[in-house]
Amino acid sequence: MIVRRAGAAGVLAPLLLLACAAARADEPWRPLWNGKDLTGWQTYLGGRGPKRPLAEALGVDKDPLRVFSVVTVDGAPALRVSGELWGALTTREEFSRYHFRVAWRWGTAKWPPRDRAPRDSGICYHSVGPYGAGSLVWMQSIEAQIMEGDSGSFYSVGGTVADVRADSAALTWQPGAPLLIANGRRIARAEDVERPAGRWNTSEVLAVPGMTAHVVNGRLVMVLENPRRIVEGRAIPLDRGRIQLQSEGAEIFFRDPEIRRLERMPEEISRQAGGRP
Numbered sequence: 001m002i003v004r005r006a007g008a009a010g011v012l013a014p015l016l017l018l019a020c021a022a023a024r025a026d027e028p029w030r031p032l033w034n035g036k037d038l039t040g041w042q043t044y045l046g047g048r049g050p051k052r053p054l055a056e057a058l059g060v061d062k063d064p065l066r067v068f069s070v071v072t073v074d075g076a077p078a079l080r081v082s083g084e085l086w087g088a089l090t091t092r093e094e095f096s097r098y099h100f101r102v103a104w105r106w107g108t109a110k111w112p113p114r115d116r117a118p119r120d121s122g123i124c125y126h127s128v129g130p131y132g133a134g135s136l137v138w139m140q141s142i143e144a145q146i147m148e149g150d151s152g153s154f155y156s157v158g159g160t161v162a163d164v165r166a167d168s169a170a171l172t173w174q175p176g177a178p179l180l181i182a183n184g185r186r187i188a189r190a191e192d193v194e195r196p197a198g199r200w201n202t203s204e205v206l207a208v209p210g211m212t213a214h215v216v217n218g219r220l221v222m223v224l225e226n227p228r229r230i231v232e233g234r235a236i237p238l239d240r241g242r243i244q245l246q247s248e249g250a251e252i253f254f255r256d257p258e259i260r261r262l263e264r265m266p267e268e269i270s271r272q273a274g275g276r277p
Helices: 267-273
Strands: 002-006 041-047 067-073 075-079 086-090 098-110 120-130 140-147 154-157 163-169 179-182 201-208 211-216 219-231 235-237 241-249 249-262
Touching: 041 140, 067 249, 075 241, 098 241, 120 201, 120 249, 140 201, 140 219, 179 201, 211 267, 219 267, 241 249
Parallel strands: none
Antiparallel strands: 002 179, 041 086, 067 075, 075 249, 086 241, 098 201, 098 249, 120 140, 120 241, 140 154, 163 179, 163 219, 201 211, 211 219, 219 235
């Protein structure tokens, strides 16, 4: 459900080309993967999705089908997510005030019930609580979508909520648009900037308390304000958590996941959210 919230409409600001995606230049990147095995990551397999669940979830660090593995792609190591079962490759560490980025590209394998649908995965960040909160599989979180033709969109996983400046008819992020409360499933990214299948893409998430941003291939495509979850009827700010890379019916390869500290949202991004820091 999308409910209009009071906000000042303005002229559509140009989308931003973020070549370095704008954290402080002196903040070093920290690799989240050693390029050899799954050290530092937890696997979870919950089944084939809400329409075709397994009798019971396989659970944490149980992967008999090798849904998650390390392979060589284009001459370099990569994390392979087969997509055969719905699940997640999750950081064991949680993060706040961060800039995360990862390279990815699609494989060829697709699995029922999405074998005839666009390839689908995602980055679920600020992930908290137990697995199974979202679609019987994922932790409660905010999703930066990775999907053919839809990469960078916002999805609520397990009932998370955010305020989004969006076109109320198309439900598409639009700088300067009125602020809407997005307590439903999806707000579309501003534009499709994904590269053709077989080529590598880069997705980034920038997060500070009260604001997050999605960047795809250097383009700002989504800004969320006041991310939160509802606990016993109360809104609890959602500003920290683990990061999940989804397995959702399509083979995908990830490379070079890394993170760095982000004290303030870059000015050119905060400007799209009414000048907030």
